[in-house]
Amino acid sequence: MSDSEDVLATAAGWRAAGENVALATVVETWGSSPRPAGSRLAVSASGKLAGSVSGGCIEGAVADAAKKTMASGTPQLLDFGISDERAWEVGLACGGKLKVFVEKLA
Amino acid sequence: MTPELLAALQEAQAEKRPVALLTRLSDGHQLLWPDSAVPAPLAEAAAAALREDEAGNLTLEGEAWFIHPHNPPLRIVIVGAVHIAQALVPIAQATGYAVTVVDPRRAWATAERFPGITLIHEWTDDAVAALAPDVRTAVVTLTHDPKLDDPGLDAALKSDCFYIGALGSRRTHAKRVARLTEMGHSADSIARIHAPVGLNIEAVTAPEIALSIMAEIVAVRRGAALGRRAPAAAAAA
Structure with missing residues (x-):
């Protein structure tokens, strides 16, 4: 079982x-x-986490966004590490940049 | 993700069927390829993502799509239900590989020694050939017994598997090369075999040897320099 598959199975559970x-x-x-x-990364309403989208530096911000998407049902596309004034700018220690798509498991 | 799409994705995974999840990033609309008919550029991107086992992005008519391949797990076929095999199984599973153990010696290949693992008791050439090793499969022979290892290697060399490793010292391997040559395998073909098996980390114990084997398989799979061996050097050694 690949790690991505594992996260999906956990989330489905x-x-x-x-x-x-x-x-x-x-x-x-x-x-x-x-x-x-x-x-x-799967996030549950009670705060359970499975998998990862980074080495740990943005998981907290992604989990916060995930709770908003759980409530609204609206997906979000988050940018991290991009040097502008956006709310999601938390910066990555590694200097990388990434985009994360957040969706509700209906 | 809708419950229907999640179910379809999990069903494909249970059936070990490669599928690509296509997500329109503007609104989260999703399709599963090849189950759903999709525009040609998306289908091409999905096929490429599955082939390369790498996610990708595509902009189609101004819409950004995420192409997420879901291939069945990589496989390891272990010939020889020996102590090192017992140590290799959990490391392989943790690395995301599906494991099959082949050994006609029923006293070794038992469910007690390999709980939850697919065990095949056929002779090793038939067993390995029947498993149809492909470009997502590694084959490792560990019996240390030519009459079991050689037929397994013979079948592996006739396949497209991405990795072949054989336990045994350089001297053992030199004799093995002679036997495989006798069986009609070319020097280039035999050079596919990683022997002595595993990265050289001076492994001594069964778990250490298992770790060196798994590390070598990952290195070969990922194209790392450590995973490459010069055939000339191997022959000279």
Whole structure:
């Protein structure tokens, strides 16, 4: 079982147990991002996490966004490490940049 | 992701069928390829992503799409239900590989020694050939017994598997090269075999040897310099 498959199965399990769940997926990377495109992080409404979208530097911000998507049902496309004044700018220690797509597991 | 799409994706994974998840990033609309008919550029990108095992992006009519390949797990076929095999199984599984153990010796290849692992008790050439090793498969022979290892290697050399490793010292391997040559395999073909098996980390214990084997398989799969061996050097050694 690949790690991405594992995260999907875990997320499906939480959903089946009645929890609200959001899935975050790395969709594009530039520079030295620690996790390749396709890497997933699952987040449950109660705060459970599975998988990763970075070495740990942006998981907190992604989890916050995931909770918004769980509530609204609206997907989000987040930019990290891009040098502008955007709310999502948390910076990556590695100097990489990435885009993360966040969706609700309906 | 809709419940229907999640179910279809998980079903494809259970059936070990390669599929690509296509996501329109503006609104999260998703399709599964090849299950759904999609515009030609998306289908081409999906096929390429599966072939390369690498996610990609495509802009089609002003819309950004994410192309996410979901290939079945890579496979390791282990010939020889020996102690090193027992150590290799959990490392291989943790690395994301599906493991099959081949050994006609039923006393070795038992469910007790390999819980939850597919065990095949056929003779090693038939067993390896029947598993149809492909470009996503590694074959490792560990029995240390030519009458079991050689037929397994013979079948592996006739396949497209991306990695072949054989346990045994350089001297053992030199004799093995002679036997495989006798069986009609060319020097180029035999040079596909990584022997002595594993990266040279001076491994001693079974788990250490298993770790060196797994590291070599990853190095070959990822195209790392460590995974390459000069055939000339191997022959001279």
